[in-house]
Amino acid sequence: MVSYKRLNPEDVQFSSAVLSEEPRPVQEEVSVSLCLEPSAVIFKTAVRIVTPQTSQTGVNNTAAASRREVCTLIPEAWRFDCYPERGVVVTKELCEARNCCFIPASSPSSAARPSGRNGIPWCFYPPDFPSYSLVSINDTSLGQRGTLAKEVKTYYPADILTLEVEIRHETDSRLRVRITDPSNSRFEVPISVPTCHQEEALQEQCCTFDLSINAVSLFFLVSLNSTVAPLFYADQFLQFSTSLPSQFIYGLGEHRSTFLHDVHWNTLTMWARDVPPMEQTNLYGAHPFYLAMEEGGNAHGFFLLNSNAMDVVLQPAPALTWRTIGGILDFYVFLGPDPGSVIEQYVEVVGYPAMPIYWALGYHLCRWGYNTSDSAWEVVKNMRNYGIPQDVQWNDIDYMDQFMDFTYDSSKFATLPDMVKDLHAHDQRYVMILDPGISSTQPEGTYWPFDEGLRRQVFIKDAEGRTLIGKVWPGLTAYPDFSDAVTHEWWYDNLKRFHEKVPFDGLWIDMNEPSNFLDGSTNGCPSDSLENPPYTPGVLGGLLRAKTLCATAQQKQSIHYNMHSLYGLMEAKASASALKRIVAKRPFVISRSTFPSQGMYSGHWLGDNRSQWKDLYTSIAGMLTFNLLGIPLVGADICGFSEEPEEELCVRWTQLGAFYPFTRNHNAIDMKPQDPTAFSPLARTAMKQALLLRYSLFPVLYTLFHHAHVHGHTVARPLMFEFPKDVKTYGIDKQFLWGKSLLVTPVLDPGVDYVDGYFPEGLWYDYYTGYSVRSKGEELPLQAPLDKINLHLREGSVIPTQTPNLTLWVSSGQPLHLISALSDDGSATGDLFWDDGESIDTYETNQYTYIIFSVAQNVMTSQVLHNNVEATYITVELASFYGVKEKPSRVLVNSQDASFTYRENQVLTVADLGLNLSQNFTISWM
Template sequence: MDPISVKRMLLWFCIIASTHGKQCGQVDDNYRFDCHPELDASQQKCEARGCCWAPGKSPARDHAVGVEFDVPYCYYPLDYPGYVNGVPTPTEYGFTVNLTRTTKSYHPKDVMNLKMDVLYETDSRLHIKIYDADRRRFEVPIQTPPFTSKAGNPTYDVQLAPTSGFTVTRKTSKEVVFNTTINPGFIFCDQFIQISSSLSSSYIYGLGEHRSSLALPIDWRRFTFWARDQSPSPNINLYGVHPLYYNLEPNGDTHGVFLLNSNAMDAILQPAPAITYRTIGGILDFYIFLGHDPIDVVKQYQDVVGKPFMPPLWALGFHLCRWGYNSVNGTMAVVERMREASIPQDVQWNDIDYMEGEKDFTLNPTTYKNLTKLVADLHASGLHYVPIFYPAISSSQSPGSYPPYDTGVTDNIFTKADDGSIFIGKVWPGDAAYPDWFHPNATRWWQTLARKFHNAVDFDGMWLDMNEPSNFVDGRLQGGCLNNNTYDNPPYVPGVGGNSLYSKTLCPSARQHAGLHYDVHSLYGLSEVRISYTTLTNIRKKRPFIISRSTFPSSGRYAGHWLGDNVSEWPEMHASIIGILNFNMFGMPMVGADICGFGGNTTEELCTRWMQLGAFYPFSRNHNSLGMVDQDPAVFSKASQDSSRDALLNRYSIIPFLYTWFQMGNANGSMMARPLFFDFPYEPALYDIDTQFMLGEELLVSPVLTEGATTVNATFPPGRWYSNGATITGEPPMTFTKTTSVVLDAPLNKINLHFRGGFVVPTMIPQQTTTKMVENPLMILLVCLDVDGTAKGHMYWDDGESIGSFENGHYTWWSFSAKNNEMMSTIDHDGFEGSSKMSFFGFLVEGVSTKPTQVTANGQTCQFEYFQTSQILDITCPKMPFNKPMTLKWS
């Protein structure tokens, strides 16, 4: 900038600083928006930006990671100059408007001319893009719905303010769901973009991946987005990036806001309530979803990013892993221990110790040379096998000795440093190169390696770890990152762990086929799972199963997620529930935590309670770290084994119910694990509950989360609830007209499960593997009558592994309904040949207030037993095919 321009800039700052006195005093503390988010703010620096300075509650203000903020000392005056709205021009899908500013902001490289496209995509989905009017900028390369036609009857109204900013209002309630006029500090520079909006209430959820409460704190809390190899901890960015939030409105309606941006970003919540986004690249690409309830918003979000993948049936069983089996024999010993204890297991995993020198696509020639035989033995027993894979490829061996690196060099698929050489970092195998999953040769390269390895080890799924991408050094192994580079060291650095963008990862100046790593860093895990999904599909010709550590919006189309390197401590169980609920909000229902904890040594009581909880994670896997005590459920006392077995048998019995919900998620975005208030959005007493959760609409899980506890303080939404006790002679049904807290007995051998009245839940006689269960499926219908004697339900079934079963019609779909002392089963679609093998084993009808004298099924007399205390009717009928209509009557 020339000296005259500098003088003009300083003069402008002085003028606005001297004229803002009354504007500063009019700003309520909760509505102060931070004008100096960088470190070391001072009055002089603040006022040089034309902003207001006034001390807040604390004597000093520190932006270090992990330190909570409070009222900003430096904040924008009400008349801070910004972008001015032009005259809107109607378009085929809404309207467009030019935004211009005549004075530069305090950040370098202002974009003075912006364009805002307002797209009425559906009646309840609004799409707003704000971008450089003169120069193309990076946009996230994920598939989103194409524009087909303008919404015919939108439920929202968009209004431009007279000068700057805009509002989005729900037409029915007049609730303002997005309002950028509250903060004049809208800034759009090359490497600093900031925009704020009001929130409809203080109840906001989402903004992942972070360790926090379910209902997010709005006490000036900062949530940073930048994928990082970081064990779960509060106030720091973790493995994935999901800039999506859900906000409850005062009348119980819900809306969601999704910012499609992959650059490093902060989101700050403050008590106004309001949110401020600060991102250091890309554009502002907002989707706003208006729903009547949170589940509707989840579905709308998945309409944009894609529906979750349909898992194979075996993936719903119990998984077991550890780092440190140390050999094939050590792995198989645990499998045999599980068999001897008759504890269900469907999948055995191996961590990094199966590799030679921690290198992908290798086997330790001493300890794992017989892995091929182990996998064959697992398959013969009806189990499945999943090994770990890392993205980083060892680069230090002599040429010609390690094909994954040699062919990667030939195919030119490795990420490049800023000087054009292969970027070398350090991970488990030592010096390592990082595949560029956006490169057009990457799919062929990865698939060739995976196919060759699969020919030797017949694996069934892929576990993708360390794909943030992780690095054991900051930046390049030799030289780190360039200090004078504005990508490695941008003008503003969000609150990332390590205080630099390249902490524990690649230099942002590294080059990939889709752009600078600066732009695509948080897409690394997504880009790997997309290729791995295609690879596994082509190799096995069956439904893929992939679990990934790093995730981004649309990852759920290809993979599930585990919550990372937790520890064997009691609070981690509570945290796992919150993480699982968040990822279901993010369109990733196949999610779980390492049961009993990854790091540290568990105790028998902790692991017993965690097995009870983990049995009802959508993705149920016990996994622990090298050097820790064994924690597979068969290693503990008989009492603990019995408890874990009972919990897992309960899980296996409801696999038809779980499988149906996964299919509905795949077909229409229906949500698997959900907070209690998602089904009861007009019950404020449920808004903070994050120690319990629902599976589908039907099942309430209330685990013990504290050491030594033998009771649970559980909250029940309105309705009728039936206990899944140890015996059918257990507790009577509970009926509530309003949200109610109840103290439940919870001895060490019990987890409290309650089925919701008004639903029919399909169940199956459990066995030790899902493979055995589907050989001769024996079905039991659990009919949970509502107070009016009605119930309804559905069930989906296919062969459990074929690709496109639903799309090709190769499935069977049942509907169940009950009223007036009868239950009907109808077949809406029968395209799965195997449904003819399925038969009714019996029925449990809950909520029958008086003992009947007769029970019939399709006119045939059935045997029954009635339990007055629990109001359960236990029915056994002559064998009937499950794929034929059936009418059950009791009178």
């Protein structure tokens, strides 16, 4: 029995049986204490250290029988796979050659094939499998540093016998553990993470964090317990396992799944890959971070800073195994205690997301297959004629000359510069696609990007030092090495040269896993352990080089084997930096491939989805997951990318997409148009209403992005973040919140005019009417005709809205309407962040306005905490109060009588206010 205890005000203790084992001799007990602040959340455990028992050939029958008995005592849910290699039919002989237990699964319905993938392993570790023991330990100013050693090598080649472990208490809510090979320099992820600068050593009177080291296995009992399976640390195979406090696990992107992961033998592979979203597949991004909910509403997070190909295995114990093929074990544990705090602590490590330029939050329109610039321009004009909001027009690869970057087709897209000029004249913007593959087949002197790239040596090389050539849209291509600063400057020069011809406003970087229509290169790849490692995670295609570059390819900072999943991040960083220099405003970049810290440089769209109702539903999980991962500017292709959507689907998707933080309609070549102007008047009107609704809520959304940028908050938020003690919210991914106040309940099924929505306990107000519903924590039916998406305001909130217009430039200059949703005691609070919408670092340079709105005892007050000139151009013209229980006899605005209306649904409205946003004001009633 192994238990852990999380000390909190209630001092609640949880235990979980790991396995039953026969008594074994206790050798010694080692306890390591790491101090935390007195107010910190604490995890504590104590575990015996036992003598390892390694199976030997020729053991007597009694020992063999005893071993079989021990194996049978291990519950199926707690069996950790000893033979995870794919494509191998694991026999008893193969299994026992690894000194592991072999027992076929008892239930045929739950059994995996003998290799154990996605089912109960037949071959699993016994309790006495050899692992590391602690041979020395020393205190440091921030924790401990020790040496780990083992005497017996395992079955993976280049097994490392001596390791160094460093444990650091970096803050009162963050622990960091690094396990390294002291004899060799191993690859470490080259992203900036904060370091701790505490000057004084931690005091003995602090609360303690007890860490026990077991000679059977190294483990770290923080929010986790890793005594359940052995630690592996070989040259190309690193693995450790941990029990989990519950089955409620989130994050671990990017995968097409529900928001709450299935822990029933579920393997999630991470290795960036160009593939349309599908289940059980490694997709575009790699994010080895999970959030775990615990009993009682607490939460913790875990981040493994490792970019190599990896599998993460979830099993129903519940437990989790990390299995990667390179780098080091460098992980952070975030102590929460609530889920929102976990994400703040994670984002503090990987980097806060950038504040987007204002028009990034408008409606974006794109398709692959406009064929000409005039056809794209015509859609823009139709959108204007129908009065449908649009801030940004995009182009896919068909604008290019022979699909080559930094060119445009001078015949079909001859009017592209004129279209961009027209967009700018109407306060609209233009975004173009760029793929990383640079055409390598043009005659010398005719294609500057490739010629200059060769001269500056910016391209990735093959194992022999030659420019690696793959194949993408323009044909044979070379790949820029964005890990090299020289490449960043070359990228900027190309962008600047093209911007002088077509003054684009933002960049869409696609195919940056990086994608390759070949496996590796035109010359193939070497046959060695890098291309064919001893263990290959479950990547699509079975090979690391499948539809990408050779693992042996050479980059400035390391081989591609280590750098692959970082490619999109590094391209985004180069692109954001170049745009800052070119347009001197906040850069707008949307990337397909992502890695931790991506939010600092770009947003993300969820890839090449399909025009199906299931994809509409799964887009919510994708949006929520990326908000957990510190990339809040995220959305799916509205109406779907591939296939042709039904009109009803496109309407419902536009309604949901109006509440994606990043909202873009995009579809594929040879598909019928799916922009709002392409549908019937009824559908077109419904889409228009949804987009106008988004534009009216721009002040809310912009303020949420400010809090994401400054504090690491989520924008699109799971219900469980606001109601962590309500277990019913843990699996909800058909609804979500904007911030803490606005509940979105979309229709996700065809042919219905209602939707069931879960309302956590409390008072909720219909956003449109102010009618209230009091919930005990229950699911309620909601009317949802084709032209409506259900929105509800949570009690105690104040939100600012504006009259919408065709662009956010116009909308954001309109007067404000403040809507207050009062609690039973008549209170509510809200806020507003405001600046010029485009200058870089306005918060950091104090060029912004920040206002708090509060309501109490029949009085609304506005308190300007920080002010700049932008707020002086905005007025507050209207204030509505939901939940005013009695009709007032008098309303005062800054102590002056004002006219008002009061409706039977308890809504008080005060109009024609004319209040300057930059000045404090009061509205009261009696």
